[in-house]
Amino acid sequence: MKVEATEYGDRRVFSVSSFNRGIGDWLARLPTVWVEGEVTELRRQDRWQSVFLTLKDPAEGACLGVTMARGQFDALRLDLGNGERVHVFGRPELFEARGDFRLRALSIERFGLGEHLAALERLKQKLAAEGLFAAERKRRLPRLPRRIGLVTGNDAAAKRDLLTAITHRFPPARILLAETYVQGPRAAIAITEALRAICAAPEIDVVVVARGGGSFEDLLPFSDERLIRALAVCPVPTVSAVGHEQDTPLSDLVADARASTPTAAARLVVPDLAELTARLDRSRASLSRGARGTLDRERRRLNGARDHLRRAPMLMLERRRAALEHSAGRLRALSPRATLERGYAIVRVEDEIVRSSSQVDPGAKVDVELGTGSFGARVEETR
């Protein structure tokens, strides 16, 4: 078809329809491609020639209109729902009447398990390269959280099991529960929003994201890039309790700790009250034992000091007495008795030693001490 322009002097001007036609022709020359995205706004009616849907980039949110002939679409028997990941094979097209650009689908494939696995692996590599799973990013979980945030499914047995496990281990635990869809196309966004909401609540010290076992597809929301990034920037430590031991959703890698059973998760987030109480009792017992021991030891020491104190004066006295007796012994040994033995005598009057005859008068009574014994005498005369 020819694209015609009208000449106004040196200006070539296109009509809207010829412009659209020109763009449409040009777009139609582009090759066919595969485009991956999430199905949204799927509109199909039996009386319509075409089926419409919008393909959304889950990471960046960019949108692309898609149309497909209804007959072709029905023949695929995809039973597509909104939120499903698909690969669309087609070529770009301009709906000339409206100037709408869209993808004319020739075929649509549901994003299969293999593709999911490959995409998951790519995402895992990318996030690992960013360091989101690094061991040094892991935070220590609080020993005794004020409040525990719990993000679980509204129907999940996981919720009940986890609540039971936590309250069994630590009855006074305070838990803030955020129930959400954990399955289906809206799950990833719903979980991410629930996580953000619960982190914003006061006194939350740890958050557990929990889901029971399920198929690979069931657990896919827990590997969604949006949720993983939300977990990575979560202001409080996180625990991923998703699926069973053999499952490794990316939430397990990004969380600060992972648990493969509700019991294990409970062990991570709360202490065992019974054990805590027992340890406290033991501490108190040894404390009082220690205090009593110290008291006894101090009392013994004091008593010892008191005994020493009481003995000390007597001891000193005895030592002095011994020294005195020693001096006295030596004094006595040196007494003039030895001299008296040689025939001398000591004469005393009224206990005074008589050294001169002038000390006594005739008739005075004197004591005479000899080498052996003594006697009284009276002075006859003085010379």
Add this chain to the structure above:
Amino acid sequence: MSEPTFEEAQRELESIVQRLESGDASLDEAITLWERGEELYRVCSAKLDAAHGRIEELAKRVEQVKPGNGAQA
């Protein structure tokens, strides 16, 4: 002059003993020293007896008011 302390009396007694032991004192002097020594011995001994008595008395009083024993039968 005030009464000598136990230590002063004992020191004097000890010096008397040493003087007598040296053997250079005359008999007269020796007798005087000896008498003084015996007197000092009496003084010291009396002081020790007095101190002993005071200690015994004090110990008896301490035993009576032993802490913690007051309320016990």
